[in-house]
Each structure stands twice: as structure tokens, then as C-alpha cells.
Amino acid sequence: MVERERAGSGEITLEMLVPLPxxxxxxxxxxxxxxxxxxxxxxxxxxNKGVPVSEDFIIELYxxxxxxxxxxxxxxxxxxxxxxxxKESFSKDPSPENMKRIFTQMSKVVDVVLALPTKENLGVMExxxxxLSDYMEKNPSAAYLVAFxxxxxxxxxxxxxxxxxxxxxxAYHLGxxxxxxxxxxxxxxxxxxxxxxxxxxxxxxxxxxxxxxFELMKLHTLWGAKVLEENGLSRYSHVAKYHxxxxxxxxxxxxxxxxxxxxxxxxxxxxDVYEALTGVRPYRDPLSPFDALAVMRDEFVLKGKMDKSxxxxxxxxxxxxxxxxV
Numbered sequence: 001m002v003e004r005e006r007a008g009s010g011e012i013t014l015e016m017l018v019p020l021p022x023x024x025x026x027x028x029x030x031x032x033x034x035x036x037x038x039x040x041x042x043x044x045x046x047x048n049k050g051v052p053v054s055e056d057f058i059i060e061l062y063x064x065x066x067x068x069x070x071x072x073x074x075x076x077x078x079x080x081x082x083x084x085x086x087k088e089s090f091s092k093d094p095s096p097e098n099m100k101r102i103f104t105q106m107s108k109v110v111d112v113v114l115a116l117p118t119k120e121n122l123g124v125m126e127x128x129x130x131x132l133s134d135y136m137e138k139n140p141s142a143a144y145l146v147a148f149x150x151x152x153x154x155x156x157x158x159x160x161x162x163x164x165x166x167x168x169x170x171a172y173h174l175g176x177x178x179x180x181x182x183x184x185x186x187x188x189x190x191x192x193x194x195x196x197x198x199x200x201x202x203x204x205x206x207x208x209x210x211x212x213x214f215e216l217m218k219l220h221t222l223w224g225a226k227v228l229e230e231n232g233l234s235r236y237s238h239v240a241k242y243h244x245x246x247x248x249x250x251x252x253x254x255x256x257x258x259x260x261x262x263x264x265x266x267x268x269x270x271x272d273v274y275e276a277l278t279g280v281r282p283y284r285d286p287l288s289p290f291d292a293l294a295v296m297r298d299e300f301v302l303k304g305k306m307d308k309s310x311x312x313x314x315x316x317x318x319x320x321x322x323x324x325x326v
Contacts, residue, residue, distance in 0.1 A: 012036065012043045012045070012071070013043065014038065014041075014042075014043060014069075016043075016071060016072055017036055017043060017069040017070065017071060017072065018069060018070055018071070018072050018074075018075055018112070018115045018116045019067045019068075019069055019115055020067060020068060020069070020070060020078075020111060020112070020115060021066065021067060021111060021155070021157075022058075022061050022062055022065055022066060022067060022068055024108060024111065025053055025057075025058045025061065025068070026058060027104065027108065028078065028081050028082065028085075028108065029053075029081055030047070030053045030070075030078075031049075031050065031051070031052045031053065032049055032050065032077060033049065033070050033071075033074045033077055033078060034047060034048055034049045034070065034071060034074065035047040035053075035068050035069070035070060036068065036069040036070065036071075037065065037068060037069065038069065043069065046068070072116060075112050075115075075116050075121060076120070078108075078112060079109065079112060079121070079124050082105050082108050082109055082112075082128075083124075083128070085101075085105050086102065086105050086106075086128060086131065089101045089102045089105065090102070090131060090132075090134075090135045093139065094135075094139045094141050094142035094145055095145070096145050096148040096149075099142060099145045099146060099148065099149045099165075100148065100149045102132065102135075102149075103146075103149040103161055103162075103164075103165045106128065106129075106132065106161055106164065106165075106189065107151075107157050107158060107160075107161040109124065109125055109128050110125070110157045110160050110161055110164075110189065111157050112124075113125045113193065114156060114157060114160075114193070114195070114196050117193060117196055117227055117231075118231075119231040119232060122190070122193075122227075122228070122231050122233055123231075123232075123233075125186075125189060125190060126186050126190075126233060126236075128189075129164070129182070129185050129186035129188075129189045129190075130182050130185075130186060132168060132185060133168065133181055133182040133185045133186070134182075136168050136169070136172055136181075136185070137172070137177060137178075137181065140172070142169070143168070143169040143170075143172035143173055143317075144169065144173075144317075144320040144321050145169075145321065146165045146166055146168060146169035146321065147166070147169070147318060147321035148321065149162075149165050150162045150165060150166070150275070150278070150279075154279060154280040154281055154282065156192065156195050156203060158279070159192065159275060159276070159279060160189060160191070160192050161189075162275045162279065163188055163191065163192075163268065163271050163272050163275050164185065164188040164189040166188075166271035166274065166275060167184060167185060167188035167267060167268055167271045168185045168188070169317065169321070170267060170270070170271055170313075170314060170317050171184045171185060171267055173313065173316070173317040173320070174267070174313060180264075183235060183236065183264065184239075184264045184267060184268075186236055187236040187238075187239035187240070187264055187268065188239070188268050188271070190224070190228060190233065190236050190239075190240060191224065191239050191240050191243050191268050191272070192220065192224060192240070193224045193227050193228065193240060194219070194220035194221060194222065194223035194224025194225070194226075194227060194240060195220045195224070196223075196227070197219070197220065197223045198216065198217060198219075198220055202216060202217060204282050205282060205283070206282040206283050207282075207283050208283065218244070218252045218253060219253075221240060221241050221242070221243070221244055221252065221253050222241065222253055224237075224240035224241065225237040225238070225240045225241035227240075228240055238262050238264070238265060239262070239264050239265045239268050241253065241265075242254070242256060242261055242262055242265035243265045243268045243269050243272055244269070245257075245261045245265065245269070246300075246305035246306070247261060247266075247304065247305060247306065247307055248303070248304040248305050250305060251305075266306075266307055266310060267310070269306070270296075270306065270310050270311065270314050271314075273296055273300065273306070274292055274293070274296065274314070277291075277292035277295055277296070278292045289318065293315065293318075296311060297311065
């Protein structure tokens with residue numbers, strides 16, 4: 001049994017810790033990172049630094065918890081481990097399996113950023129997104145493998161990662177390259193950072209949001225833009241702010257219409273809507289790609305909410321995400 005030590009007064013507090021999903025224990029090396037649990041609202045040291053994470057340790061936590069905690073200052077050690085894994089994947093030729101590995105690691109970065117959206121961690125997310133963009137540009141076939149990476153489980157982390165994956169392929173398909181391509185991809189991985197301020201009981205509500213709850217949810221666009229602007233990432237803030245605008249002016253937060261909506265935000269919007277429809281949600285089962293595209297056509301394109309030409313290009317992009325076409 002792993003030795004446990006309760007954190008006393010003046011030592012570790014909850015404010016000094018970062019919550020992470022227990023699934024991370026299977027995928028990253030936590031040997032040099034102390035692990036904490038929370039018991040009756042107080043941190044408990046569960047594993048000290050220098051102690052390897054055993055299979056029994058993982059099974060014990062999987063059966064009991066959804067989250068564990070690490071010290072805030074250890075988040076950089078964790079990001080360093082992710083960077084090592086990403087560099088290995090970026091050194092390999094694109095394949096469905098390698099793309100899945102890449103986006104699995106990117107989802108871990110998103111986990112850390114959502115748990116601790118500091119300037120340093122947001123900067124790491126930016127750098128990893130730029131590295132991904134470089135990999136996609138050097139390996140054009142990778143753009144038509146991203147649909148195979150989409151994870152159907154529901155968490156905010158997986159939604160952001162799925163949208164980032166789709167945008168990295170779709171923007172390349174549309175012909176964007178170099179700086180503007182890198183900006184679009186990075187903005188996609190940061191587009192929902194404002195959801196860190198939305199309570200879990202709203203994010204994970206197994207039913208329709210009340211009017212008050214929906215009004216609060218809509219604020220994630222403004223909060224996301226503010227987080228990015230305050231942390232030196234204002235070049236991406238317009239996507240966080242405007243990815244829920246609709247070209248007929250019915251979106252939010254400003255009701256922009258037509259050409260007033262930045263093209264980067266429109267690209268993210270298309271992928272965001274598709275991912276939301278095809279992914280698991282607490283209140284409904286996922287739609288098949290065919291049914292999701294039909295809903296996008298009927299409820300968005302034909303009603304003037306989404307650009308028709310972008311939608312048609314998205315259809316072509318998804319068609320090319322097939323083994324017999326790549």
C-alpha cells in the first residue's frame with residue numbers, strides 16, 4: 001500500500017494543486033511528480049516524488065476516483081513529458097495510428113491548460129500547436145487522416161482537441177499555409193479556454209440548459225478572449241470570441257453577420273458544430289457523420305447561419321479522410 005500523509009496547516013492547500021483526469025496515469029510517467037488526493041476537502045499526499053506508478057496503483061485509483069492532483073509547479077514537469085512524446089511522434093511519418101498518438105498527447109496539454117491557464121502553460125499550448133502545424137505542412141497527407149483521431153467521449157478537453165484536430169486538417173485543405181495556417185490551428189486549440197470559468201454543473205448538465213444557464217454559457221466566448229489577451233495571446237482572441245457567431249447575425253456574443261465574422265472563426269465554427277453533433281453529450285447520443293452533416297445542411301446552411309461554400313468544402317475534406325482516398 002502506498003504511504004499516505006495528510007497535508008497539515010501551512011503546507012499543501014487545494015489552491016496549490018492542479019486537478020487532472022485519472023486516465024493520465026496510464027499514458028505519462030509520474031515517477032518524479034508527487035500525487036495528491038483530496039479527503040474531506042483537504043489534500044492528502046498519496047505518492048511521493050521518486051516513487052514509480054505501479055499497475056496496482058492505477059487500478060486502485062481508477063476504481064475510486066475521476067481526478068487526482070499535482071502541485072502547480074509540477075505542471076511544467078508534466079508538460080515536459082508530453083513534449084518528449086510529441087517530439088517522438090512528430091519524427092514519424094503520418095498514419096492513422098501516429099495521428100491518434102499526436103492528438104492524444106495534445107489532449108493532455110489541453111487538460112493541463114484548462115486546469116491551470118497560466119501565461120506559461122498557455123504559451124506551451126501555443127508552441128505545441130505551432131509544432132503540430134509545422135508537421136502538417138511538412139506531411140500533406142496528414143490533413144486527410146485527422147478524422148480518424150476524433151474521440152467520441154465527452155469532456156471539454158476532448159471537444160477542444162477534436163476541434164483542433166479537425167481544424168488542422170480542414171484549414172490545410174482550404175489552402176491556408178505558413179503564418180495564417182499556424183494561427184488558425186493554434187486558435188482552434190485555444191478557442192474554448194473561456195470554459196474554465198463555467199461551472200461543471202452547467203458544462204456537464206444531462207439536459208437542456210435553462211435560459212439563465214445558457215446566458216452564462218455564452219460568456220465563455222468573452223472570457224476566453226479576455227484570458228488570451230491578458231496572457232499575450234491576443235492574435236488568437238478573435239476566434240475565441242467569435243466562433244459562435246452566425247452569418248445571418250443570430251449568433252453571439254455580438255451578433256456579427258456575413259463578412260464581419262473573421263474567416264478563422266468561421267472555419268473553427270464549422271468544425272465545432274460537426275464535433276458537437278458527432279460527439280457524445282450528457283443529454284444525447286452522438287449522430288453519425290451522415291446525419292450530422294444533414295443537420296448542418298438543414299439547420300445551418302439552408303437557414304443562412306453557415307457559409308455554404310465552407311460547408312461544401314468541409315464535405316470534400318471529410319470525403320478525403322478515407323483510407324481509399326489518402
